[in-house]
Amino acid sequence: MRNSKHASLLELTIGQKIMSIILHLVMLMMVLYCIVPLVWLVMSTTKTNEGLYSSPGLWFADDNVFLQNIVNTFSFQNGIYGRWLWNTLMYAVVAGLGSTLFATFAGYAIATMDFIGRKWLLATTLAFMSIPSSVITVPLYLLYSQIGLVGTPLAVIIPQLSNAFGLYLMIIYAQTSIPIPLIEAARLDGANSWTIFWRIAFPLLSPGFVTVLLFSLVGVWNNYFLPLIMLSDTKDYPLTVGLNVWLKMTSDSAQLSVPNNLILTGSFIAVIPLIIAFVFLQKFWQSGLSAGSVKM
Amino acid sequence: MNRPQSAFHRITTAALTSVLMLSVGACGNSTSAGNASSGMDIKLSDIEHALTSDNDVNLTMWASSYEYLKQSVQAFEEKYPHIHIDFVNPGSQSDMMIKFQNAVTAKKGIPDILQFGYDSYPQFAVSGSLLNFKSEEIEKAWASKYSPSTWQAVHVGQGLYGLPQDQAPIAMYSRKDILQEHGLEIPKTWDEFYETGKKLHEADPSKYMGFIDVTDSKAWSTFYRQASAPLWKVENTSEISLSTDSAQARKVTAFLQKCLDDGVLKGVSNATDEFMRDINAGKYVTWIDENWRGGLIEKSYPSLAGKYTVTLPPAWGDDPQSVKTASGGSMLALSAAIPQEKAAAALAFMDWLNTSEESIEAFQNSNGFFFMASSKFQQEAAKKKTIDEFFGQDANSVYFESANKVNADWSYLPFLSQLNTYFTDVIAPALSDDGDLEDAINAFQPKVEDFAQKQGFTVNK
Numbered sequence: 001m002r003n004s005k006h007a008s009l010l011e012l013t014i015g016q017k018i019m020s021i022i023l024h025l026v027m028l029m030m031v032l033y034c035i036v037p038l039v040w041l042v043m044s045t046t047k048t049n050e051g052l053y054s055s056p057g058l059w060f061a062d063d064n065v066f067l068q069n070i071v072n073t074f075s076f077q078n079g080i081y082g083r084w085l086w087n088t089l090m091y092a093v094v095a096g097l098g099s100t101l102f103a104t105f106a107g108y109a110i111a112t113m114d115f116i117g118r119k120w121l122l123a124t125t126l127a128f129m130s131i132p133s134s135v136i137t138v139p140l141y142l143l144y145s146q147i148g149l150v151g152t153p154l155a156v157i158i159p160q161l162s163n164a165f166g167l168y169l170m171i172i173y174a175q176t177s178i179p180i181p182l183i184e185a186a187r188l189d190g191a192n193s194w195t196i197f198w199r200i201a202f203p204l205l206s207p208g209f210v211t212v213l214l215f216s217l218v219g220v221w222n223n224y225f226l227p228l229i230m231l232s233d234t235k236d237y238p239l240t241v242g243l244n245v246w247l248k249m250t251s252d253s254a255q256l257s258v259p260n261n262l263i264l265t266g267s268f269i270a271v272i273p274l275i276i277a278f279v280f281l282q283k284f285w286q287s288g289l290s291a292g293s294v295k296m
Numbered sequence: 297m298n299r300p301q302s303a304f305h306r307i308t309t310a311a312l313t314s315v316l317m318l319s320v321g322a323c324g325n326s327t328s329a330g331n332a333s334s335g336m337d338i339k340l341s342d343i344e345h346a347l348t349s350d351n352d353v354n355l356t357m358w359a360s361s362y363e364y365l366k367q368s369v370q371a372f373e374e375k376y377p378h379i380h381i382d383f384v385n386p387g388s389q390s391d392m393m394i395k396f397q398n399a400v401t402a403k404k405g406i407p408d409i410l411q412f413g414y415d416s417y418p419q420f421a422v423s424g425s426l427l428n429f430k431s432e433e434i435e436k437a438w439a440s441k442y443s444p445s446t447w448q449a450v451h452v453g454q455g456l457y458g459l460p461q462d463q464a465p466i467a468m469y470s471r472k473d474i475l476q477e478h479g480l481e482i483p484k485t486w487d488e489f490y491e492t493g494k495k496l497h498e499a500d501p502s503k504y505m506g507f508i509d510v511t512d513s514k515a516w517s518t519f520y521r522q523a524s525a526p527l528w529k530v531e532n533t534s535e536i537s538l539s540t541d542s543a544q545a546r547k548v549t550a551f552l553q554k555c556l557d558d559g560v561l562k563g564v565s566n567a568t569d570e571f572m573r574d575i576n577a578g579k580y581v582t583w584i585d586e587n588w589r590g591g592l593i594e595k596s597y598p599s600l601a602g603k604y605t606v607t608l609p610p611a612w613g614d615d616p617q618s619v620k621t622a623s624g625g626s627m628l629a630l631s632a633a634i635p636q637e638k639a640a641a642a643l644a645f646m647d648w649l650n651t652s653e654e655s656i657e658a659f660q661n662s663n664g665f666f667f668m669a670s671s672k673f674q675q676e677a678a679k680k681k682t683i684d685e686f687f688g689q690d691a692n693s694v695y696f697e698s699a700n701k702v703n704a705d706w707s708y709l710p711f712l713s714q715l716n717t718y719f720t721d722v723i724a725p726a727l728s729d730d731g732d733l734e735d736a737i738n739a740f741q742p743k744v745e746d747f748a749q750k751q752g753f754t755v756n757k
Binding site: 049050052141142145148150151229232233234235237245258260 | 596
């Protein structure tokens with residue numbers, strides 16, 4: 001009985017057991033490495049400016065002013081933080097969703113259709129993946145300045161609508177997850193390209209879509225250099241650049257203010273939407289939808 | 297705070313600085329040879345007329361002290377509705393400089409009026425990005441409106457590039473409780489400072505008398521400014537002199553070396569979490585910095601109330617009365633791209649904002665105490681005696697005394713970003729217990745000289 005019950009499980013050798021323990025220890029250290037800064041951040045949001053420097057970093061200070069910090073963060077400088085949060089959400093949704101849609105359209109087309117310049121497009125995508133975005137930011141600035149878009153939110157959104165990495169991922173994903181015979185079958189049944197994409201290809205592509213969406217949301221959410229260069233008015237800033245304005249106040253004679261506790265509370269609030277996005281989108285993160293749809 | 301995205305931040309800053317320097321370099325080469333000439337002849341009568349005429353004028357202004365200027369700007373617009381100010385908050389001073397340089401490079405979206413630090417505008421002045429509006433008439437009418445050292449600080453060589461807004465004289469903040477504990481007094485001369493510091497460090501090796509901020513060249517060069525030992529001088533927009541190895545400068549260098557060797561001073565960055573904790577714990581007994589730092593100390597460490605005393609910084613030599621101080625602050629400048637018909641209105645606005653009674657009042661209302669450069673403000677405010685609760689003394693009178701003793705014989709090199717890069721690379725590492733400061737400065741000067749020559753400056757030694 002016992003043997004048959006565990007027949008499907010493999011017995012580990014001694015060496016494998018030791019390796020397993022070592023691996024778990026390494027993983028534990030990785031977890032600590034990621035968690036400790038977050039714990040520090042959470043602890044810091046409960047402290048006053050002075051409490052930050054008179055209490056241990058990973059534990060509470062004497063007074064807990066968490067709620068007061070939240071209120072102050074949103075009311076400091078006429079509530080500019082709320083404005084930054086809204087800007088960031090707007091940039092992330094428009095640019096993140098937009099770039100993912102474009103990557104999905106293009107990835108699907110390159111993977112399943114045969115057209116002139118297909119190979120060339122693929123090579124260009126690969127080439128663009130190797131260029132760090134900071135390198136093209138300054139030329140982009142000069143370009144957008146000539147069109148007159150500098151200083152407007154469009155200058156932050158439009159460049160981020162192209163996402164070479166996302167496109168490449170979608171090409172690969174479409175190639176492996178969409179069986180060409182399925183599309184041919186749909187076409188024989190009289191469906192046009194648009195219907196085929198939304199009805200047949202998109203459901204198959206959705207795990208890839210969610211992956212790219214998460215990556216680009218995080219990318220846009222955390223982008224610092226582009227908005228810093230493109231925008232000139234703090235009321236258009238996203239959180240990354242805005243919080244940095246507060247950070248520089250501490251040593252800027254023009255500001256006469258030390259909002260360190262607000263910067264930390266602001267950073268903490270800025271993390272939450274991303275965590276929600278991950279938790280919410282995770283359930284779409286499943287593969288194998290197409291299993292059994294085509295008889296080989 | 298300890299700069300959360302520090303590595304990334306440093307990389308982008310480095311990238312931005314190099315972009316900035318490249319563009320500044322390009323401009324510097326083309327203009328410094330032909331000198332940044334006064335592009336416009338603006339008459340005083342035009343400036344006065346701009347306020348009374350009914351021609352609509354739209355001006356764009358970028359200023360980092362947005363929160364504190366807002367009320368004054370509003371008051372101006374109410375009084376002179378035909379002059380409309382599009383007032384933009386560009387974020388921090390350093391970000392604004394990058395944005396301005398980018399706009400100048402792109403020749404588009406250039407603001408008309410900008411707020412700079414006295415040390416940060418010269419690089420834009422020599423590159424021809426700022427307007428030199430010097431005229432006999434303006435010098436005569438306006439020089440007396442500002443404290444002499446700030447009026448001097450808006451000149452580069454012979455050119456006039458702005459109007460002084462505020463002044464930030466240095467003071468010394470001392471933890472008198474710690475000194476008393478060890479039976480020590482607040483020093484009045486640098487020699488006393490050294491002796492006191494030596495005793496303190498021997499009694500308690502974890503404590504230092506003071507520190508030298510290694511974030512940028514400001515704190516270090518202030519020692520030389522106070523000692524009347526100029527490290528450099530800007531002769532005009534195409535000529536500078538370097539004197540980091542003059543006899544007087546070497547004396548200061550040797551003194552600093554002595555302090556570093558004997559645990560009196562310590563080189564440290566004043567922008568880290570660790571430093572803020574150290575201040576809280578009283579590791580550095582004195583803090584010599586511009587007067588706004590007093591407000592920051594007060595806001596950062598309310599529980600240290602009553603423990604700090606504000607005095608003038610120590611004097612070089614034996615006579616405390618001969619003390620010379622230094623000062624920072626900010627000014628308003630005009631972009632060189634401003635159209636002639638707007639320039640007079642812009643100057644009228646700047647003059648009103650920095651010296652008019654209404655504006656001074658609005659400043660004080662929005663900020664409690666704003667140390668303006670206007671001589672009228674300084675004379676009146678100096679008479680008022682107000683006890684500062686945190687320090688338990690009239691701190692402002694110390695600041696006013698310091699403002700009167702500023703060593704005005706000082707100029708800022710017109711390539712601050714690059715200077716700070718050389719400082720962090722070469723001098724900052726030597727500001728440690730085992731560094732050799734003189735060697736570092738000997739290595740520093742040729743780098744500055746080489747860079748200045750590549751920019752098209754004539755360099756005297």
